[in-house]
Structure formats: structure tokens, C-alpha cells
Amino acid sequence: MDKSAEKKKESATATSCDAYFETVQSRKKLPRSLQESLTAAFAKIPVSTFPQVPGGKIIDISADTSIADAVKILSESNIMSAPVTNPDTAVNSSDWRERYLGIIDYSAVILWVLESAEVAAFALSATSATAAGVGAGAVGAIGAVALGATGPAAVAGLAVAAVGAAVAGGVAAEKGMGKDAPTAASHLGDDFYKVILEEEPFKSTKVREVVKSFRSTPFLPVATDSTMLTVMLLLSKYRMRNVPVIEPGKPSMKNFITQSAIIKGLEGCRGRDWFDSIAAHPISDLGLPFMSRDQLISINSSELILEAFKRMKDHKIGGLPVVEGSNKKIVGNISMRDIRYLLLKPELFSNFRNLTVKDFIKTIASISQEVGKVMPAITCKVESTLGDVIHNLASKMVHRIYVVTGKEDEVVGVITLRDVISCFIFEPANYFDDYFGFSAKELLKK
Missing domain, CATH: 3.10.580.10 (CBS-domain)
Known part of the structure; x- marks a missing residue:
């Protein structure tokens, strides 16, 4: 943008x-x-007087954590969001700006999943073009451009995986196949999860990539x-x-105040x-x-x-x-x-x-x-x-x-x-x- x-x-x-x-x-x-x-x-009430998070410990998630593991942490901790830490920060750093990259929450995960599904749908609709001689990599590039998706490498990877899953599973391109997430799920069927959750690069997609792509929860x-x-x-x-x-001048957050x-x-x-x-x-x-x-x-x-x-x-x-x-x-x-x-x-x-x-x-x-x-x-x-x-x-x-x-x-x-x-x-x-x-x-x- x-x-x-x-x-x-x-x-x-x-x-x-x-x-x-x-x-x-x-x-x-x-x-x-x-x-x-x-x-x-x-x-007149200072923020410092507000009660600490339950247990007094702020749960954070490393930027190198996979999306699947991040969702598991949020779910098991019964929280909606968590600050994302930079694993590359120097051990002796005292600057919080170097330590935190953003916040991961369920809304960012939803955006990531749905955008992925939409690109998969586009890739499937272009399968006939692939058969005519256009490579799967080209389909991925077209999908990234057409949908304005962020992270072109990841998007291209999904498009390739989607086409591969479609061909392997015998899913033919159908006339009128849409670019929206529900249509993607419908035409991919059981392969939807293989594409979104089990195939690379998405199986190992890191929190870092999602936080950079979707700024729905600013830090x-x-x-x-x-x-x-x-x-x-x-x-x-x-x-x-x-x-x-x-x-200011301290490396870690003192509190994390939510609407709840x-x-x-x-x-x-x-x-x-x-x-x-x-x-x-x-x-x-x-x-x-x-x-x-x-x-x-x-x-x-x-x-x-x-x-x-x-x-x-x-x-x-x-x-x-x-x-x-x-x-x-x-x-x-x-x-x-x-x-x-x-x-x-x-x-x-x-x-x-x-x-x-x-x-x-x-x-x-x-x-x-x-x-x-x-x-x-x-x-x-x-x-x-x-x-x-x-x-x-x-x-x-x-x-x-x-x-x-x-x-x-x-x-x-x-x-x-x-x-x-x-x-x-x-x-x-x-x-x-x-x-x-x-x-x-x-x-x-x-």
C-alpha cells in the first residue's frame, strides 16, 4: 500500500x-x-495502579512460533491475544521497542486463513491456464497480484500447493468457480485443510509473517x-x-490491559x-x-x-x-x-x-x-x-x-x-x- x-x-x-x-x-x-x-x-488515576494480568505474568509468543502453535497457546491460556516478541533481540537489550514486534490475535489468524483460501480459489480457477502451458508458479504470481495479497512468496506457495492438491485429488476447474473463501472450501473439499494447514509453506508459517501482513491489532x-x-x-x-x-527504558511490558x-x-x-x-x-x-x-x-x-x-x-x-x-x-x-x-x-x-x-x-x-x-x-x-x-x-x-x-x-x-x-x-x-x-x-x- x-x-x-x-x-x-x-x-x-x-x-x-x-x-x-x-x-x-x-x-x-x-x-x-x-x-x-x-x-x-x-x-487522575495512573495506569500503574490497575491490577496486573492474572498470575502477574504476561504471556507472550515468539515471532518464530508457528501459527498452529500460536493458536494452541492462545487457546490453552484462554486469551484472545498476546504480544509478539523478537527472538533476535540482544540478551542485554533494555529497550522494549527492540523486544516487541506487535500483537497476534484471532482476528489476524482469521484474515490469514481466509486470504489463503481466496488465493487457493483463484489458483483453482486458473488450473485450466496451467494445463495450457502456464506454470503453477505463474498462477501463484497472478493470484498474488489479483488479490492484492501480502507476502508474495507465501501466497505463491499456497497457489502452487492448491493446484497440486487439486490435480492430485482429481478436482477439475469448473466454470464460474469463485474467488471467495466459502467457494474455495467447497471446491477444495477435504483438500482444503491439506492446503491451508498441512502443506508447505503454510504448515510452518511463522507468527512473524502474519503480524507483518495484518496490522489489525497495532502495538x-x-x-x-x-x-x-x-x-x-x-x-x-x-x-x-x-x-x-x-x-520507558525497560525491556519488558509491565501490564497488558484488555477490554475485559x-x-x-x-x-x-x-x-x-x-x-x-x-x-x-x-x-x-x-x-x-x-x-x-x-x-x-x-x-x-x-x-x-x-x-x-x-x-x-x-x-x-x-x-x-x-x-x-x-x-x-x-x-x-x-x-x-x-x-x-x-x-x-x-x-x-x-x-x-x-x-x-x-x-x-x-x-x-x-x-x-x-x-x-x-x-x-x-x-x-x-x-x-x-x-x-x-x-x-x-x-x-x-x-x-x-x-x-x-x-x-x-x-x-x-x-x-x-x-x-x-x-x-x-x-x-x-x-x-x-x-x-x-x-x-x-x-x-x-
Whole structure:
């Protein structure tokens, strides 16, 4: 991506953030004086006072770790993301900027898998060209260019592997074969996993390559003397999922603050006057959910599971309600972290070409004792209070709660951790000048 394109993307992101928060602020009905008091209070609380991650140890992942092993670490540690460390950093280095390369999370893995599937589909659609004399390497190059995929060597390798798997498995190029991930899975069938997970170079693809390719979770740290208002704004208005905490001049992170940790901290404030005065409000008083029912993105239980992950990728969201019927009765939930089941237990999903969301959920439930507890969709009613929502999010350790109405539990909206955090604070004028100044200076030292 050239510099002009990067600037346009950054501008679009900033506009999106501003539009989101303007909507949040305009729909709130809390007394302005209360919100100002809370904002001022959080602006005085230093980040250093926030509780450490559970166990006091930050789990990180080396850049040389394979994607499969990284997913296993995230799954076994029951975390959504982890900082990526540079194994080439000098042992005696005291600079955190040399130690950390970025953050790996399930969203980056989804992007990697789906982009890989799309390139595989393109390669298959070009198989006839290969038979006419165009080499498989050329097909890989064409695929990389056509799809704008990053990491051309890896992309070319996948295209070659896809064509090889197709020929070996007797999969012929068919007219109208698409370039999207679900079509790729459908036409590759059981060979999908052989291509994506078992064939080189993808079997040994490293975290380093994915972190460089997909910057969906930027590494933007705050200092230990920053304020909790800064962290809360980054996790709400500026749409970060986690905030690394560093001590300038020190090699290792001091803390790793997530949206979930903030919600758990708010839940711990139950019983205090300022919290209870806000928590007692019905969610409708706060404009929650911040969307109309027509804007809700969902997935029908009869659709392909890969389409669910693709929809999350396309809309840049972390989860989808699984619905049935014309009234969109909620019957389950799919989140980006569920891709770990596909990556860690591919032998259980061999019938991938016909695998629906409903069958995927049933399979997960049948193996839940082995790979982790499966949570049903967490819901609330339109008349629920903010306190009820916070309690459910914190106690169930989930990232979103679906708003339902009527006897049939028709889903009409979703409330995320980000939405809840935004209810407590607003951004004072010119507040981030100092923070972004600090961030820019730190990056320039690199």
C-alpha cells in the first residue's frame, strides 16, 4: 500500500472512530455533570495502579512460533491475544521497542486463513491456464497480484500447493468457480485443510509473517504514568482491543490491559455511589444498543461456517449471533476465537464442504470437555439495566451480549465491551495531544 493510500485509510479510520463516538455521546441521557466528574476522576488515576494480568505474568509468543502453535497457546491460556516478541533481540537489550514486534490475535489468524483460501480459489480457477502451458508458479504470481495479497512468496506457495492438491485429488476447474473463501472450501473439499494447514509453506508459517501482513491489532503502548482515561478511550473510541503498558527504558511490558479487564474492574466497583447511579439506568436510557435492528449483522444456522468467519472479517467485528427463522430467533453465537477449533481439530471437520454453522456448533459441544467450555449466546432484554449487562459480561467472561425482544427471543442488537466502556467517559478537548506526541516520539526512536 502506497503512502497516499495509507493516509486515506488512516483518515477513514479516524472518521469512523469519531462517527462512532459522536453517536454514543448524542444518544446518552446521563447528566453531563456526572459524566464530567467520572472523566475527571479517571484522568487522575495512573495506569500503574490497575491490577496486573492474572498470575502477574504476561504471556507472550515468539515471532518464530508457528501459527498452529500460536493458536494452541492462545487457546490453552484462554486469551484472545498476546504480544509478539523478537527472538533476535540482544540478551542485554533494555529497550522494549527492540523486544516487541506487535500483537497476534484471532482476528489476524482469521484474515490469514481466509486470504489463503481466496488465493487457493483463484489458483483453482486458473488450473485450466496451467494445463495450457502456464506454470503453477505463474498462477501463484497472478493470484498474488489479483488479490492484492501480502507476502508474495507465501501466497505463491499456497497457489502452487492448491493446484497440486487439486490435480492430485482429481478436482477439475469448473466454470464460474469463485474467488471467495466459502467457494474455495467447497471446491477444495477435504483438500482444503491439506492446503491451508498441512502443506508447505503454510504448515510452518511463522507468527512473524502474519503480524507483518495484518496490522489489525497495532502495538500502541501507554507509559506507566499514563492515566486510566487514556486507556479507556483507546479501548472504546479508538477501537483498540488491548493496551500494552510499558516503562520507558525497560525491556519488558509491565501490564497488558484488555477490554475485559476494564469491565471486570467496573464490576468490582458495584456498591459505590457513582457506579450504581449509572448502572441502575436501563440500557435504552443510554442509547444501547448503538445500532438499529436493520444494522445488526448475523449468520443463519444453515449457512457455511467459513461464511461466518468471512462475514466477521468483512465487517471487522468479533462475533455474530446465530439465528433461525424469519424473525431471527437467536440460537447461538460464533466468535472469532472459535476458529481455533478448526485449526486445532481439523480431523473433526473433514466434511468441510457441507459444514454448516449449526453442525459446527454441535461438533464443538461434543468435544467441549477436550478443548474448552462452549458458551451459549448471552442475551439481555431491552429493559435490562446497564448493571445487569456489566455483570453478565464480567461473570460470563464474554465480549458481547445480544439484546433480544419478545417471546421468540428475536435478536435486535448487540452490546460490546467497547460500548459499555464508552458509557462512563468522554474525550476532553485536545486530550490526546500529549499521548500521541509521546507515542510518535517513542516510534521515532526506533
